[in-house]
Amino acid sequence: MDLLRFITCGSVDDGKSTLIGRLLYDSDSVSLDVLATLEKKRNATNGDAVDLALLTDGLKAEREQGITIDVAHKYFTTPRRKFIITDAPGHVQYTRNMVTGASNADLAIVLVDARQGVIEQTRRHTLLASLLGIRHFVLAVNKLDLVGYDEQIFNKIVADYQAIADYLKINNVVAIPMSALNGDNVVRPSKHLAWYSGPSLLAHLESVPAAADANPHEPRFQVQYVIRPQTEALPDYRGYAGRIQSGVYRVGDRVRILPSGLETVLKAIEVGQKEVTLAEAPQAVVLHLRDDIDVSRGDSIVPVSGHPxxxxxxxxxxxxxxxxxxxxxxxxxxxxxxxxxxxxxxxxxxxxxxxxxxxxxxxxxxxxxxxxxxxxxxxxxxxxxxxxxxxxxxxxxxxxxxxxxxxxxxxxxxxxxxxxxxxxxxxxxxx
Missing domain, CATH: 2.40.30.10 (Translation factors)
Structure with missing residues (x-):
């Protein structure tokens, strides 16, 4: 079962937290104790529906103001795929938080309020997501229930956003009409959207090709810690600990230490204190070199050819x-x-x-x-x-x-x- 990381972005009050809450709620990914807490809050306020935004807006200030301030991560699994969701704030002053959340995402869900259409934050977040290397986009036209599920409004927003995508050379955009508050077309198709023949949001998330992982890239490893115990049991032990950033490392590979440029051979690889013949991104490893050369924290151990x-x-x-x-x-x-x-x-x-x-x-x-x-x-x-x-x-x-x-x-x-x-x-x- 593969993993898809995605971020929800867009302007404030477009319904990002509610959408994530609906995804979790309708896919039965909310624990019983959390559901009980939501029910208590609903009864305390005499509400007619569970406030799904509370599933992601955990800070006191977020709940008081009804907005997302910090980046929140949620995890859920369906029979077809594992997901990590990042809920990014929509306010312009929290754009830096959005950049943090998008840096590891494979897909971006850009929410647009059907009443507002494409606005500045839509452009800002789309540009940032594109710059950060995200290649799959979902244009989620939300709150269609507030405009009578009007197909023409949806088509107008899609055309406006497609112009942005064409300009930024974003090739993979799927537009999905929905109402996160009512659950229309989030997990299940909606009778209110009979004119729409595409997949629900969850169905698309389960089927979109996952972004290529780090392994096809050139091998990259940066030293985080030099291990020199210098004990009687391990008098000559010298290992270089870190996480493989991309690619595959094998025992016997000829490598170069950068920035010094010294060359040597990979003598051994440890994963979890056990020696292995190869390791790949994103494993945490300890590398051992054949020659006793100067390697410090921050140095890179990379192939002799194809190095950065x-x-x-x-x-x-x-x-x-x-x-x-x-x-x-x-x-x-x-x-x-x-x-x-x-x-x-x-x-x-x-x-x-x-x-x-x-x-x-x-x-x-x-x-x-x-x-x-x-x-x-x-x-x-x-x-x-x-x-x-x-x-x-x-x-x-x-x-x-x-x-x-x-x-x-x-x-x-x-x-x-x-x-x-x-x-x-x-x-x-x-x-």
Whole structure:
């Protein structure tokens, strides 16, 4: 049974938490004690229906305001597939939370209120999900019960969203009409939507091809911890612990240590304190090398051929998450998994207008802005471009004084020749 990770996104009050609650409730994935608690809350408020949003909105502030603030994860299983759901907040000030939730998703459900149609947050979340490498999208046109299940309204929203998908080169979009509150077409087909011949949301989620896992990619492993017990029983033990980020490692593979460039052979692999002949992503392993060479936390152990770039200058797309604006010349830290290096922003190349998707010149990035920048690091960084490997092409920027997370970053270019070219400017987009 395979696993599908998906995120619900869209604007505030589009019904994301209610949709997830309906999925869990109608697929019999809610435990009896939780159901009993919901029933008590319904009786206490004299409500006519269970408030399904409470299944995901767990913070006190969320329940008081009726909105999602933090990212919530829910797990459920059907006879055909396992699922991990991420409920992302819709408010623009919580866009950074949405980026966090979408970073590991295979599919995005973009909710649209049938009364509102496609709005700015719809564009913002679609752009971010696309940048983060999500390739499967569901356009969930919700609250159709409030517009009389009007097919023409549904078709108009689908056409508007398809224009966005075409512009962003999103090829896999499935539009599904529904009412999450009433359960129309979420788990089971609805008699109110007789004009719709496609699958329910759950039926589509069970059948959509799962995103390719990390194993077809080039092998990538970054050292998290160097194990040197130096005991009488293990006087010569030296192992390099971490999680395989992508690909497959086999005993006998010839590998290169980056950024130093030293080469050696993979002598042994441990998984759960037992030796194995091979291991694959995303297993946690301890690697042993044939030669006694210098390897530290943050170094990468990769194949001799097909290894990532070792760079001190790179171009990246950032979602800026700090109240303080970013300006060229600012010094900060790049945290790339276990590796933490000092860096500076040498240039802010352009900002994306969320309303039109136009690339604009700018000299600063404000909270929730999406910008392209150039970074220069104090010591070499080992990374792939994000479009080639989501695991090794992502990083965060950290304030070197406070330790606060400043931005989520995606590596877009590492080739030195690229930096001599002019930055292409994207044309404006409108619907």
């Amino acid at each position: 770039s070792v760079v001190r200058e790179l171009e990246a797309t950032l979602c800026w998450m700090d109240e303080r604006p970013l300006r060229a010349g600012r010094k900060l830290l790049v945290q790339h998994h276990s590796a933490v290096v000092k860096a500076s922003v040498t240039a802010i190349l352009q900002k994306t207008n969320i309303e039109t998707y136009e690339s604009m010149g700018t000299d600063e990035a404000k909270l929730n802005d999406i910008v392209r920048v150039r970074l220069k690091t104090a010591i070499p960084l080992v990374a792939d471009e994000y479009r080639q490997n989501r695991q090794t092409g992502a990083f965060i920027l950290v304030d070197d004084q406070t330790g606060a997370t400043l931005a989520a970053g995606l590596v877009t270019a590492t080739d030195p020749e690229y930096f001599t070219q002019e930055v292409p400017v994207e044309p404006a987009f409108s619907i």
